[in-house]
Every structure is written in structure tokens, then in C-alpha cells.
Amino acid sequence: MRAFFFGTDVWAGAPATAALLVWAVLAIPLTPVRAADLDYAALRGAVMDDKPTKFGDWSGVYVGAQAGYANTNVDFGNAAGDLVAYALRDTIIEAEAAVSGWTVLPERDARRGVFGAFLGYNSQWDDVVLGVEVNYNYTDLSVSAQDKLRRSYVTSNQYTYDVGLDSRSAVKIVDYMTFRTRAGYVLGSFMPYASLGVAVGRASIDRSASVSTTAVDYSGARRPTLSLDPNPTTISETKNNEFAYGVAAGLGVDVLVTESIFLRGEYEYIRFVSLSKARADINALRGAVGVKF
Structure with missing residues (x-):
């Protein structure tokens, strides 16, 4: 069907x-x-x-090598002042006019390359990194200044002093180290940071001061003309491997290339305040490559 x-x-x-x-x-x-x-x-x-990792790993020990360029400004001012004070010791002109405090020498600049190495340790909490670092830099920063100054001064004993100063000072910074703390913030493979610490430098210092004085009596008492013996009197000083101390601060960024290799770009400012009465400011730009363990 x-x-x-x-x-x-x-x-x-x-x-x-x-x-x-x-x-x-x-x-x-x-x-x-x-x-x-x-x-x-x-x-x-x-x-x-x-899923990608949010934070890069910066913890642990690291080492690296660096190179850069530095500008050094040295304010010599009265860098030879203590030599002048010694030449005029026990004189009325030094006691009343403070000749050793006169500013004779100007500021001078020098630019040189720097290179060295660093060793540090980082401790990391999520995206915050805190650490310590020792940084060594070798350089050849030589700065010198020479100038003259002449002034007249009337002392309380009614003598008019004619004072001439001829000063010279030279500073050569051989190398320096910084001991600093760092604080960084992790942005993926980048870690911008700020640093603060102390600096120790090694320098050679060569300086001299030539002082001449002639004092004429204008009181009418017909007193004899006064002068140094010898006139001028010259005092010089040379120091090698002199240590200078100061402060250091910097800004930079580390960039991870692999899990263990990183690159660095950095600016650092250092002020030395004990270079035999002179003051030195160093502004350095550096690039570096490092390895962390």
C-alpha cells in the first residue's frame, strides 16, 4: 500500500x-x-x-660596566687662602683686613669621558624596588686657575697697606666612588629610579700663593715703610692621592633585555666640598650594561 x-x-x-x-x-x-x-x-x-607577567623581576645581586661623559665645574674662590694666611701671620693687615679671605681665583670647567663599573643588590615588593649600589668611575678631570688681585687698606695704626696677591691652583680628579641607595618603580621591562648617597674622590692638588705688602705711614710721624721679608713671599703646596668627600644624587632608568641582562641610562650629580678649599661639581651622563643573578 x-x-x-x-x-x-x-x-x-x-x-x-x-x-x-x-x-x-x-x-x-x-x-x-x-x-x-x-x-x-x-x-x-x-x-x-x-597570561603576561605584570612586573619584571629586578631582585637580587647585579654587576655591570659603564661609560659616559662628565662636566666638572671647580670654584677655586680663595682656594689659596690658608697659604696667604700663613704668609701674613701675626700681621695687622691680616688681622684687620682678612686678606686670606679675599676671593682671588675664578671658576673653571673641564669636560672628560668617564668609565667604570658597579655592583648592587635589589629587593623587590611587587612594582617597588629598593636597593644599594657601589659605583666606581675612572676619569682624568684636570682643572686649573690663576689670577692676581691688588688692594689698598688703611689699618688702625694709620699705615696704608698696598697688598698684592698672585694665586694659582690646579685640581686633577683621578677617580671617584659613590655609595648610594636606590628606589625604583617597575613598568614592565622598564625601571625608572632615583639615587642618593655619598661620594669619595681621589685627586692631585697643586697650589701656590705669592703675597706682597708695602705699608706707608701717612700719620706724619715719619715712621719707616713696612714690607714683608721677603717681599713677595711665596708659599706652595702639592698633594697627591688626596681624598675628597661629598654627596651624590641621580636619576636613571634600567631596561630588561633578557631575564638576566639589562641596559641603563643615567644622570648623576656629585659635589665635592673638601678639595683643599676648592669646591667641585660633577655632572655626568652615563650608559651601562649589567647582568643580574
Whole structure:
């Protein structure tokens, strides 16, 4: 017996209908199986493993080498003042006019390359890094100044003194070290930082002062003209490997190239205040490469 539906032979469409049903039955389980696989992969951490780390690792010991360029300004001022004071010791002109405190010498600049090495240790809390570092720099910063000054001064004993000063001073900074603390903030592979510490420098110092005085009596008492013996009197001093002390501050940024290698760019300011009465300011720009362990 045959049945007709909308003019279509049911028996004729039976094979196509059966094939469609078989496909539907086979396809239904595929979706949950795949979802289960994805859920299982997520539970295993396959997706989480690909998530990038928020902070770079800067903790531990590190060492490095550096090179750069430095400008040194030396204010000699009265760098030879103690030599003048010794030449005029026990004289009324020094007691009343304080000749040794006169500013004779100007400021001078010098520019040289610097290179050296550093050793440090970092401790890290999330994106904050605190550390200590020893920094060594070798250079050849030579600065010198020479000038003359002449003045007249009337003392309480009614003598008019004509005083001439001829001073010279030279400073050569051989090398210096800084002992500093650092504070940094991690921005991915970058760590900008600030540093503050103390500086110790080694220098050679050569200075001299030539002092001449002639005192004329204008009181009318016809007292004799006074002068130094010898006139002029010259005193000089040379020091090698003299230590100078000061402060250091800087700004910079370290950049991770690999997990253990980093690059550095840095500006550092140093002030030495004990270079035999002279004051030296160093402004240095440096680049460096380091390895952390």
C-alpha cells in the first residue's frame, strides 16, 4: 500500500529522511565533548599560562660596566687662602683686613669621558624596588686657575697697606666612588629610579700663593715703610692621592633585555666640598650594561 503526501511519494523520500536523522543523531554529542575539552584545558591552566607577567623581576645581586661623559665645574674662590694666611701671620693687615679671605681665583670647567663599573643588590615588593649600589668611575678631570688681585687698606695704626696677591691652583680628579641607595618603580621591562648617597674622590692638588705688602705711614710721624721679608713671599703646596668627600644624587632608568641582562641610562650629580678649599661639581651622563643573578 502506498501513501501520498502533497503529491509526493513517501516511500520515495524515505532514504533521504533516514540519512538526515542519522546525521542529526551523530552530531548532537559533538558540542558537549568539545566544550568539556575547553573547560578541562582551562582547569589545567593552559589559558592562564599564556597570561603576561605584570612586573619584571629586578631582585637580587647585579654587576655591570659603564661609560659616559662628565662636566666638572671647580670654584677655586680663595682656594689659596690658608697659604696667604700663613704668609701674613701675626700681621695687622691680616688681622684687620682678612686678606686670606679675599676671593682671588675664578671658576673653571673641564669636560672628560668617564668609565667604570658597579655592583648592587635589589629587593623587590611587587612594582617597588629598593636597593644599594657601589659605583666606581675612572676619569682624568684636570682643572686649573690663576689670577692676581691688588688692594689698598688703611689699618688702625694709620699705615696704608698696598697688598698684592698672585694665586694659582690646579685640581686633577683621578677617580671617584659613590655609595648610594636606590628606589625604583617597575613598568614592565622598564625601571625608572632615583639615587642618593655619598661620594669619595681621589685627586692631585697643586697650589701656590705669592703675597706682597708695602705699608706707608701717612700719620706724619715719619715712621719707616713696612714690607714683608721677603717681599713677595711665596708659599706652595702639592698633594697627591688626596681624598675628597661629598654627596651624590641621580636619576636613571634600567631596561630588561633578557631575564638576566639589562641596559641603563643615567644622570648623576656629585659635589665635592673638601678639595683643599676648592669646591667641585660633577655632572655626568652615563650608559651601562649589567647582568643580574
